[in-house]
Each structure stands twice: as C-alpha cells, then as structure tokens.
Amino acid sequence: MHKELLEDIGEKELINRIAAFMPEKQVSDDCAFVKTKNKNFLINTDSLVENVHFNDDTISALDIGWKAVASNVSDLISSGCSKIIGVNISLVVPPKTDWIWIKDLYTGINGALERFGGFILGGDCSVGSEKVIALTVIGTQGKIKLRRNSCKPKEIILTTGIHGLSKLGLMIKSKNVFDSNIYLSQALINRSIQQFCKPKLKPKFLKKVIEACPTKKIKTIGCTDSSDGLYQAILDLSVESKCKAIIDYTKIPKHKNWPQGNEWDEYYFFGGEDYELVFSLPRKWANNLLFADNTISEIGYFIKGEPSIEFKNCNNEKLLKNKSFSHF
Amino acid sequence: MHKELLEDIGEKELINRIAAFMPEKQVSDDCAFVKTKNKNFLINTDSLVENVHFNDDTISALDIGWKAVASNVSDLISSGCSKIIGVNISLVVPPKTDWIWIKDLYTGINGALERFGGFILGGDCSVGSEKVIALTVIGTQGKIKLRRNSCKPKEIILTTGIHGLSKLGLMIKSKNVFDSNIYLSQALINRSIQQFCKPKLKPKFLKKVIEACPTKKIKTIGCTDSSDGLYQAILDLSVESKCKAIIDYTKIPKHKNWPQGNEWDEYYFFGGEDYELVFSLPRKWANNLLFADNTISEIGYFIKGEPSIEFKNCNNEKLLKNKSFSHF
Numbered sequence: 139m140h141k142e143l144l145e146d147i148g149e150k151e152l153i154n155r156i157a158a159f160m161p162e163k164q165v166s167d168d169c170a171f172v173k174t175k176n177k178n179f180l181i182n183t184d185s186l187v188e189n190v191h192f193n194d195d196t197i198s199a200l201d202i203g204w205k206a207v208a209s210n211v212s213d214l215i216s217s218g219c220s221k222i223i224g225v226n227i228s229l230v231v232p233p234k235t236d237w238i239w240i241k242d243l244y245t246g247i248n249g250a251l252e253r254f255g256g257f258i259l260g261g262d263c264s265v266g267s268e269k270v271i272a273l274t275v276i277g278t279q280g281k282i283k284l285r286r287n288s289c290k291p292k293e294i295i296l297t298t299g300i301h302g303l304s305k306l307g308l309m310i311k312s313k314n315v316f317d318s319n320i321y322l323s324q325a326l327i328n329r330s331i332q333q334f335c336k337p338k339l340k341p342k343f344l345k346k347v348i349e350a351c352p353t354k355k356i357k358t359i360g361c362t363d364s365s366d367g368l369y370q371a372i373l374d375l376s377v378e379s380k381c382k383a384i385i386d387y388t389k390i391p392k393h394k395n396w397p398q399g400n401e402w403d404e405y406y407f408f409g410g411e412d413y414e415l416v417f418s419l420p421r422k423w424a425n426n427l428l429f430a431d432n433t434i435s436e437i438g439y440f441i442k443g444e445p446s447i448e449f450k451n452c453n454n455e456k457l458l459k460n461k462s463f464s465h466f
Numbered sequence: 467m468h469k470e471l472l473e474d475i476g477e478k479e480l481i482n483r484i485a486a487f488m489p490e491k492q493v494s495d496d497c498a499f500v501k502t503k504n505k506n507f508l509i510n511t512d513s514l515v516e517n518v519h520f521n522d523d524t525i526s527a528l529d530i531g532w533k534a535v536a537s538n539v540s541d542l543i544s545s546g547c548s549k550i551i552g553v554n555i556s557l558v559v560p561p562k563t564d565w566i567w568i569k570d571l572y573t574g575i576n577g578a579l580e581r582f583g584g585f586i587l588g589g590d591c592s593v594g595s596e597k598v599i600a601l602t603v604i605g606t607q608g609k610i611k612l613r614r615n616s617c618k619p620k621e622i623i624l625t626t627g628i629h630g631l632s633k634l635g636l637m638i639k640s641k642n643v644f645d646s647n648i649y650l651s652q653a654l655i656n657r658s659i660q661q662f663c664k665p666k667l668k669p670k671f672l673k674k675v676i677e678a679c680p681t682k683k684i685k686t687i688g689c690t691d692s693s694d695g696l697y698q699a700i701l702d703l704s705v706e707s708k709c710k711a712i713i714d715y716t717k718i719p720k721h722k723n724w725p726q727g728n729e730w731d732e733y734y735f736f737g738g739e740d741y742e743l744v745f746s747l748p749r750k751w752a753n754n755l756l757f758a759d760n761t762i763s764e765i766g767y768f769i770k771g772e773p774s775i776e777f778k779n780c781n782n783e784k785l786l787k788n789k790s791f792s793h794f
Contacts, residue, residue, distance in 0.1 A: 144568070144593070145561035152591060155565070156557075159572040160586045170588035172551060172604070176504035181587055183554040183602065187594040223500060226511040228556060228600035229484075233473035237483070240472070244487040258488045259509055260498035263480060265472070266515040267596050272556035274511065274602040276500070 169217040171279065178279035179223075182213040188269040196311040199239045201335040202271065203246020208337050209365060210275040211254045212413040216363035218344050220280030222254055227261035230270040243271070254341055280344045282357060284417065289360030289379035293418035295438040296427070298340050300391050301368045302402075305409025307334025323395035337413050347419075350426035361417035369407040371416035372438075372447050379418075382443030387452035391435040403454050497545040499607065506607035507551075510541040516597040524639040527567045529663040530599065531574020536665050537693060538603040539582045540741040544691035546672050548608030550582055555589035558598040571599070582669055608672045610685060612745065617688030617707035621746035623766040624755070626668050628719045629696045630730075633737025635662025651723035665741050675747075678754035689745035697735040699744035700766075700775055707746075710771030715780035719763040731782050 144152060172179040184206065186192055192202050211222060227247065231240065244258070251257055256275070289295075307330035309316075316322065332338075347359070360379050364371045368390075376383045396402065418440055419427065428434055438450075472480060500507040512534065514520055520530050539550060555575065559568065572586070579585055584603070617623075635658035637644075644650065660666075675687070688707050692699045696718075704711045724730060746768055747755065756762055766778075 142565040143561065144559060144563045144565065147565060149591075152565075152568075156568070156572060156589075156591060159576055160588070170552075170554065172587060174505055174551075174606075177502060181554055181602075181604070183556050183588060183590045183600075185556040185558060185590045185592045185600070187558055187592050190593055223502075224498075226498065226509055226602050228511050228513040228602075230513060230515055230598055230600075231472060233471065235472045237470040237472065237475060237480075240480075240484070244484060248487055259500060260488070260511060261484075262511045262513045262600070263477075263484060264513045264515050265518055266598060268594060270558055270594060270598050270600075272513070272558075272590070272598075272600040274509075274554050274556075276509070276604075278502075 169213045171217070180214050180217050180219050180277045180279050181274065182210050183272060183274045184210045184213070185270060185272040196308065197335055199242035200246040200249075203243040203248075204250040204336050206271050206273050207247050207250035207254065207275070208339055208413060209411070210273045211250070211341075212339055212363045212365060214275055214277045215339060215341060215343055216284055216361050216415055218280045218282050218284035218361070219277035220344060222251070222256035222275065222277045224256040224259040224276060225251065226259050226274045228270075228272040229261065229263045230266035230268075231263070232267060232269070233265050235269070254339060282344065282348060282351075282359060284344070284361035285358055286360065286362045286374050286378035288358045289375045289381060289418040289440050291381050291440050291442045293360070293420055293440050294424035294436055295372065295375075295383060295385065295416070295418050295440065296424060296434055296436055297364070297368065297391070297414055297416045298343065298434050299412070299414040300393050301364060301412050301414060302396065302406035302409045303330045303333035303393065304337060304411040305405045306330035307332070308411075309405075311335075320397050321395075322397070326393055326395040329393065333412060337411065339413055340415055343415055346431055347427065350423060350430055352422050352426060359417060359419060361415060364412045364414045364416055365410060367408045367410040368412075368414075368416065369447070370410070373445075375416065375418065376440070376447060377445040379440070380445055381440045382445065383438055383440055383447045384450060385438035385447060386450045389435065389437045391437075400454050497541045499545070508542050508545050508547050508605050508607050509602060510538050511600060511602045512538045512541070513598060513600040524636065525663055527570035528574040528577075531571040531576075532578040532664050534599050534601050535575055535578035535582065535603070536667055536741060537739070538601045539578070539669075540667055540691045540693060542603055542605045543667060543669060543671055544612055544689050544743055546608045546610050546612035546689070547605035548672060550579070550584035550603065550605045552584040552587040552604060553579065554587050554602045556598075556600040557589065557591045558594035558596075559591070560595060560597070561593050563597070582667060608676075610672065610676060610679075610687060612672070612689035613686055614688065614690045614702050614706035616686045617703050617709060617746040617768050619709050619768050619770045621688070621748055621768050622752035622764055623700065623711060623713065623744070623746050623768060624752060624762055624764055625692070625696065625719070625742055625744045626671065626762050627740070627742040628721050629692060629740050629742060630724065630734035630737045631658045631661035631721065632665060632739040633733045634658035635660070637733075639663075648725050649723075650725070654721055654723040657721065661740060665739065667741055668743055671743055674759055675755065678751060678758055680750050680754060687745060687747060689743060692740045692742045692744055693738060695736045695738040696740075696742075696744065697775070698738070701773075703744065703746065704768070704775060705773040707768070708773055709768045710773065711766055711768055711775045712778060713766035713775060714778045717763065717765045719765075728782050
C-alpha cells in the first residue's frame with residue numbers, strides 16, 4: 139500500500155487533518171475552550187522535544203521548565219485567561235538522565251507558576267530515548283474572549299513589546315558568528331538572552347484591555363500571541379478572521395539597537411518565541427489602550443479583502459513572501 | 467560532580483521526589499483534584515512511549531488510541547468521576563510515520579471517547595525520534611470521592627471483574643511459547659486479547675456504589691484501579707490508608723479456564739493493565755453491592771496494622787513477596 143509520510147504532508151496539513159477528529163475544531167486557537175455550567179475554562183497543551191525545541195547546549199533545565207510553562211500560559215493569556223489554575227506534566231526522560239536535570243526542570247516550572255499563577259496538579263513520568271516535556275495548562279476564561287477569528291475590517295492592529303529578541307538570544311546561545319560589521323550592544327545581547335531563556339509574559343494584558351474598553355458590550359476581540367513570530371501572528375489573525383492586514387513598516391517597534399538589513403528583518407518578523415500579543419481593536423478602544431500603556435504599539439489596520447499581509451513603506455520585498463515559522 | 471542517574475533511583479523514588487514539587491502532593495492518587503467554586507474536577511495525565519508501553523508488533527494504532535483513553539479514564543473512574551469532559555493530546559511522532567497510523571490512532575481515541583464520554587478538546591503535535599502519546603483527560607468529580615487513602619480497618623475488600631487477562635493477551639500477541647501441558651481455552655484466549663487490546667472499563671461503577679449505599683453520610687471511600695496489577699492495587703490502598711490487608715486466596719475470582727501454578731498466579735496478581743476497580747466498603751454496603759452486581763467479588767478485609775498484604779489459604783509463598791509492576 140502507498141505510504142503517505144508525515145515529512146511529506148507537512149505541519150499545517152497535519153494539523154488540519156487532526157482537527158477533523160475534533161467535533162468543535164478548536165485548533166484554530168491553540169487553546170481549547172471548555173464550557174461548564176458556571177464557569178468556562180481554557181486548556182492548552184504544548185510539547186517540547188529534545189533536539190527539536192531545545193538542547194542542553196543552549197538552554198538549562200531550569201530555563202526549559204520556565205519556558206515550557208511560559209509558552210503554554212502565553213496561549214492562555216492570548217485567549218483571555220483571567221486566572222491560571224494549574225498544570226499537568228507528562229515527562230519522558232532517558233534512564234541515563236541525571237536527577238539534577240529533573241530537579242532543575244521542576245524548579246523552573248514552579249518558578250514560572252509562582253510568577254504567572256497556578257501550581258503543579260499532577261502528571262506522569264516515563265522512560266524513553268529522548269526527553270519530551272508535554273504540559274497541559276488549565277485556566278479560567280475571563281470576561282472578554284480573545285480569539286484569532288474575531289478581527290474586523292477597519293480595526294487597528296496592535297502589538298505589545300518588541301519582536302526578534304528570542305531569535306537573537308538563541309543565535310547568541312548557539313554561538314552564531316555574526317557579520318563583523320554588525321554591532322550588537324550589550325543591552326540588546328542581555329535582553330535577547332533573557333527573552334530566549336526566561337521570556338516575560340503579559341499576565342495583566344486582559345485587565346488592561348478591559349479597562350481601556352469604551353463600552354461594556356464587546357465580548358470578543360481578535361488576538362493571538364507571537365510564539366511563531368510576528369508575521370505568522372498577523373497572518374493567523376488575517377486568515378482566521380478572513381480580512382486583509384495592512385502593516386506600516388515604519389511603525390514596527392524595534393529595540394533601539396536592533397541592526398538594519400534584510401537578514402535582521404527576517405529575524406524580527408519570523409523569529410518566534412517572543413510571546414508578545416498581537417491583536418486588533420476599534421479606533422477609540424485602541425487609542426485608550428495606547429494612551430494607558432506605552433509598551434503597546436499601533437502597527438497597521440485590517441481591511442476587507444483576501445486574507446494576506448500588505449506592507450506599506452517597506453523596501454524589503456522578501457517580507458512579502460508568505461513564509462512561516464515551523465518546528466516540524 | 468557526582469551524577470545520580472534515574473535508572474539507579476528507580477520509579478517509586480522518582481515519583482516521590484517529583485511529588486515534593488506539588489503543593490498538595492496529589493500524586494498518591496494518580497488523578498489530580500481541582501476545586502472550583504461550583505464544581506470540582508478530576509484531571510489525569512498518562513504517557514505512552516513506543517517500545518516501553520507499546521510496539522507495532524503487538525498492538526495496532528487503533529487499539530493504542532483506545533487504550534490511551536481507557537488507561538486515563540480508568541484513573542478518573544477510580545477517583546469517582548461522574549462525567550468525562552474531554553481530552554487534550556500531545557503527540558510526538560517520527561517524520562517517517564505513515565499518516566494512516568495517526569489516522570487510526572485518532573479514530574481509536576474517538577471510538578473510546580464515544581463509549582466513555584467526552585471529546586478531543588485540543589493538543590499539540592511534534593516530531594521526535596520515537597512515538598510518545600500523552601493524554602490529559604478532564605472530568606467532573608461525582609458525589610462520592612474515591613481515594614486510595616480512604617480505606618478503614620474492618621472494611622471488606624472487593625474487586626470488580628477478574629485479573630491477569632491483559633497480561634495473558636500481551637503474551638499471546640508477543641507470540642510467547644507456553645508450556646506444552648498448559649491448556650488455554652479459545653474463550654480465554656479471545657477474552658485476554660480483547661482485554662489487552664481494547665480493555666473494557668466500568669463507567670457505571672460510581673452510580674452502582676452510590677445506589678448500594680445504606681446511608682447518605684459517606685462522602686469518601688477507598689478505591690484504586692488495577693492498572694499496575696491486583697497486588698499493587700491492594701498494596702497501594704494498604705500503604706495510603708495505613709492499614710493491613712488480609713486476602714483470602716480462595717475467594718480470588720479467576721477466569722474459569724485460568725491455568726493453575728505459581729507462574730499463572732504471578733500473571734494474575736502482577737500482570738497489570740486490567741483496569742478493574744479494587745476498593746473497600748463497610749460490611750452492609752458491601753453486601754448490598756455484592757447482591758446487586760454479581761461481577762463484583764469480596765476478596766478480603768482490612769485490619770489495623772502495618773501497611774502490608776497477608777494471604778490466607780494460599781500455598782504460593784512467592785505471592786507474599788513485596789513485588790510490584792513497573793514500566794520504568
């Protein structure tokens with residue numbers, strides 16, 4: 139019989155096929171939504187595989203633990219989670235693993251939970267030939283639902299923070315040799331390593347968005363996180379919300395020492411793992427939020443049209459290519 | 467620095483060390499208990515690793531999917547779950563995996579969910595060098611909590627169904643060569659393969675226990691499942707409830723064609739993966755239940771004393787050894 143191998147199918151197609159097994163096809167948001175009588179819950183699972191998502195040369199077990207929680211919690215925050223309840227951990231490790239590695243991993247997990255809320259609920263541990271850490275985080279759905287499919291034409295596109303830092307941090311930790319005419323400031327280096335190893339999140343994001351809301355009627359806004367890069371985040375919003383994104387390149391917030399050049403644009407837009415929030419709001423709401431929080435930037439707007447991204451004021455044609463971040 | 471490898475620490479010790487990172491140390495029941503304002507939840511994670519828990523020679527992807535759900539749901543049932551909400555799936559597969567394998571896995575998962583309740587909520591999929599399936603199942607806590615630490619002296623020890631079948635099924639599927647003077651009936655062979663590949667559960671167990679309850683006061687009873695074998699189940703109840711189990715060997719329910727001999731006692735008591743329920747009740751309650759359900763058997767009782775198991779009417783000294791089932 140003809141075999142159809144995963145490596146030939148590719149990640150996107152695989153995700154679509156798996157989604158067919160879910161009655162509510164909740165895969166468009168990374169996060170699952172569970173409705174109960176009195177409260178609604180958000181549940182998210184992320185798996186980290188050794189030599190695919192991490193290796194011992196670039197990141198410590200302590201930081202892997204932190205990051206495993208952060209990447210999961212980021213999916214909950216970008217869905218409008220108001221409170222993290224806790225996490226279940228499935229850990230697979232080779233028998234030759236040093237106990238210290240596991241101890242550090244759990245210490246890192248607890249460190250992140252202390253910061254973001256919740257605690258370790260339970261889990262399972264088994265042997266295997268390579269390390270696999272799968273976390274399932276549970277939280278409660280807040281007042282406003284944040285969903286990828288809820289952006290509307292005319293809404294302003296915004297982002298928290300800046301992008302590309304985690305990718306630069308990974309390159310530095312991987313002992314990447316940079317072009318000799320590139321100057322990397324110590325501030326940029328430190329912040330990038332921090333963002334790669336122990337990313338900060340925006341646990342108060344939902345609260346700020348609600349406070350800036352000019353009306354009480356709105357129950358859903360368009361939002362995702364930039365775990366797969368800024369470009370992919372905008373594209374996901376665009377595709378799921380069925381509208382076209384116009385991005386003003388000159389408004390993109392960069393670290394003040396971020397180098398110029400096509401290569402650096404690529405790191406910026408496609409790097410991933412920054413866990414910033416990318417979202418859209420009506421003009422007035424956006425203005426209120428921009429006024430209240432100067433770490434949030436306006437970067438463009440949505441219009442009616444085929445799902446896609448159009449850059450204004452950008453000389454780098456490469457950016458227009460539909461390219462996406464993939465671990466697969 | 468001195469390394470302390472997992473293979474030297476062992477599974478039990480590792481679980482105890484990991485439990486130290488959980489504020490409520492819920493590891494004594496496989497299942498985590500989450501209290502919310504209006505409803506309480508049970509959450510359980512189980513990981514299946516290729517060549518540790520399964521391999522393609524002995525079990526199909528369809529049956530692995532079923533069994534992954536069953537082993538998780540069994541932990542929820544043995545904690546007193548009244549309703550399965552759903553499951554999150556973390557799947558790691560090599561790039562050379564055939565799509566049909568994954569399709570069958572998810573078909574098996576959905577087949578089990580159709581039977582036991584709930585649906586696939588979400589998950590994550592990644593590449594890796596070996597297959598790892600980690601499921602996290604969520605359900606609601608029913609009226610009576612079933613816990614390993616809630617057995618009391620003088621209570622009757624009971625079990626649903628019969629044991630050893632799954633182990634025999636595995637041996638048959640592994641093409642184990644049996645002693646030529648052992649006769650295995652076709653009925654026993656069929657039932658054992660069924661129990662190994664597509665185990666049945668007892669989703670109505672809690673309802674039956676509640677119906678048989680002579681009073682409305684009781685909120686917790688001692689219970690676990692036999693996923694690690696009948697012996698380990700009794701030992702876990704005994705250790706967690708801090709009392710001594712007296713088991714009458716002559717009362718142990720066996721398949722009518724189950725062969726005799728020390729070896730077959732070992733398969734019976736230490737085989738594991740039968741997912742029967744092992745629990746204790748006060749005499750009157752036990753009688754009501756035994757009268758209402760003839761697939762449940764009385765096998766002994768608890769007394770005050772050091773956590774341990776004492777067999778009565780048993781000539782097989784080997785059984786008295788403190789031996790347990792381990793994948794590690």
